[in-house]
Each structure stands twice: as structure tokens, then as C-alpha cells.
Amino acid sequence: MSQVHQLYKLQQIDSEIQEKKKRLGEVLQLQKGNPVLIKARSVLDTAVANHQKWQTDQKDKNLELASLNDKRQKSEKRLYSGNVTNPKELSDLQGEIESLGRRVESLEEELLEVMLYLEEAEEEKKSAQTEVETLEASWADETVDLKQEQNELALRLHHLMQSRKAHLPTVHADALKQYTNIGAKKGGVAVSKVRVNKCLSCQITNSDQVVKNAKSGKIVNCAGCGRIIYVV
Ligand SMILES: [Zn+2]
Structure with missing residues (x-):
């Protein structure tokens, strides 16, 4: 078998090694994290915080409402106690009760609104939770697949390295030197197929x-890219 043919075989092994190493790098990178899941978790965090905000708001408004109602009750009790006889004081007390009543009314309206927002926030939180759970489950499956692919790639690379080692003695030193030099400059591809010139x-x-020389088994370089020509 000619040296060109041996170099071509070496190139096939090396190209597959290159390709498998690249994929192995990707598979390792992919196992580090899932961007879609990370995003979904961040959406959930926001939804939880938003829900909590409306819950706190509701609680504060309920406390304020209780305090206003308490004040109003006390003022009413005093107004109807018969102890206040001063007309000015009576009219102030009535004014205060009315003003408290208006505040209670507007606060109750606000509370209704808060309840709607709270309900909405609750829905958003639930759907974000479901999304994260679904993604986590499929991510677990995917991780298993990636791990399996990683093992297969490692095994294949091991075999390829062995093939390379077994094949190397068939390549002469000067041919290997040319192959290595060209490969270093040409993205790891030193041998190129040539079809109909x-x-x-x-x-x-x-x-x-040029093609005739290459066919005869000589190491000839392509006029365009300088790679070693392998005539198909
Ligand atoms: Zn070329």
C-alpha cells in the first residue's frame, strides 16, 4: 500500500478523533447545566417573591382595617354614651366617625383589588412551579443520556487511539512529518480527497x-490548499 494511502487512513482516524473529542467537550459542557431550567427557576423565584409581596400587602391592609374599625367603634360608643354633651365635641366626633367610615370603605376596595392580584400571583406561582418540575424531570433523563453518550465517546476514543498507534508504523518518518506540518496549518486535515481533478x-x-503523480503513489500537494492529494 502506498504512503499516500497510509496517510489517508491516518487522516481518517485523526479526523474521527478530532470529531469525537469535540463532541465529548460539548457533552461535558452540557452536563454542567441547562439554560432553560435555570431561566425557569429564575421565573419561579420572581413569582414566589411577587406572591409574597401581595400576601404581605393583604395582611397589612387587614391590620389597618381592623384598627380603623376599632377606632370607629370606640368613637361611636362615645358618641352614643350620653357622656358627651358639648355640641362642638359632638359634631367633631360625628365628623371623625364619617371620615373613618370613608377610609374603611376605600380600604375595603383596595383589599378587593389586592385579593385579585394575590389570586393572579398564586396562579403564576403554581404554573412556574409546574414548569420547573417538568423541566427538572426531563433534565434528569437528559443527564442520563448525556452520561451514556460520554461513556460511549470515551470508549470510541480509546479504540481510535489504539488504531492510530497500530497504524503509525506503516507511515514513513518523512511522510509523517509532512502530514503533521500540513495538519497543524490546515485545521487538522492534511490529506484531501480529489475527485475528477x-x-x-x-x-x-x-x-x-499532478493527479497522475498522486495516483502513482507519490506524495503530491494540492495546488490550491497545499494538502496531500488522495485520488478517489
Ligand atoms: Zn485543495
Whole structure:
């Protein structure tokens, strides 16, 4: 088998090693976290905080309402006790009771509104919770799949490294040197297929003479990209 053919076989092994290593990197990265789940958790945090805010608001308003009603009751009790006889004081007391009544009324309206917001916040919280639970469940499944893919990739890489080691002695030192130098400059692809004179890497058409030399087993470089030509 010609050196070009051996280099082509080496290239096939190396390309697959490169590809599997890239995917392994992605698989490891993917296992670090799921951006969709992270986003859903942040939406849930916001919904919980919003719900809590309306709950606190409702509680505060209820306390205020109780205090206003208490005040009003006390004033009414005093007004009807018969102990207050001064007309000015009586009219002040009546004014105060009316004013308290108006405040109670408007506070009750506000409370109704708060209850609506609270209900809405409750719904949002529930749906955010469901979303997070669903995503967490599918993320758990996905993690299992990723772990399995990681193991398969590691195993395949191990075999490829062994194949490479077994194949290397068939490549001459000077050919390997050329292969390594070109590969370093050309993204790890030192050997390119050429079909009907056309380089499949750079699409340049090489001369018949170049292709003839390559076919005879010589190491010839593509006129366009400089890669070693392997005629299909
Ligand atoms: Zn080329």
C-alpha cells in the first residue's frame, strides 16, 4: 500500500478523533447545566417573591382595617354614651366617625383589588412551579443520556487511539512529518480527497499531471490548499 494511502487512513482516524473529542467537550459542557431550567427557576423565584409581596400587602391592609374599625367603634360608643354633651365635641366626633367610615370603605376596595392580584400571583406561582418540575424531570433523563453518550465517546476514543498507534508504523518518518506540518496549518486535515481533478477541500482543479503523480503513489500537494492529494 502506498504512503499516500497510509496517510489517508491516518487522516481518517485523526479526523474521527478530532470529531469525537469535540463532541465529548460539548457533552461535558452540557452536563454542567441547562439554560432553560435555570431561566425557569429564575421565573419561579420572581413569582414566589411577587406572591409574597401581595400576601404581605393583604395582611397589612387587614391590620389597618381592623384598627380603623376599632377606632370607629370606640368613637361611636362615645358618641352614643350620653357622656358627651358639648355640641362642638359632638359634631367633631360625628365628623371623625364619617371620615373613618370613608377610609374603611376605600380600604375595603383596595383589599378587593389586592385579593385579585394575590389570586393572579398564586396562579403564576403554581404554573412556574409546574414548569420547573417538568423541566427538572426531563433534565434528569437528559443527564442520563448525556452520561451514556460520554461513556460511549470515551470508549470510541480509546479504540481510535489504539488504531492510530497500530497504524503509525506503516507511515514513513518523512511522510509523517509532512502530514503533521500540513495538519497543524490546515485545521487538522492534511490529506484531501480529489475527485475528477477537483480537491474536495478547496474546490481547486488540479492539473492532470499532478493527479497522475498522486495516483502513482507519490506524495503530491494540492495546488490550491497545499494538502496531500488522495485520488478517489
Ligand atoms: Zn485543495
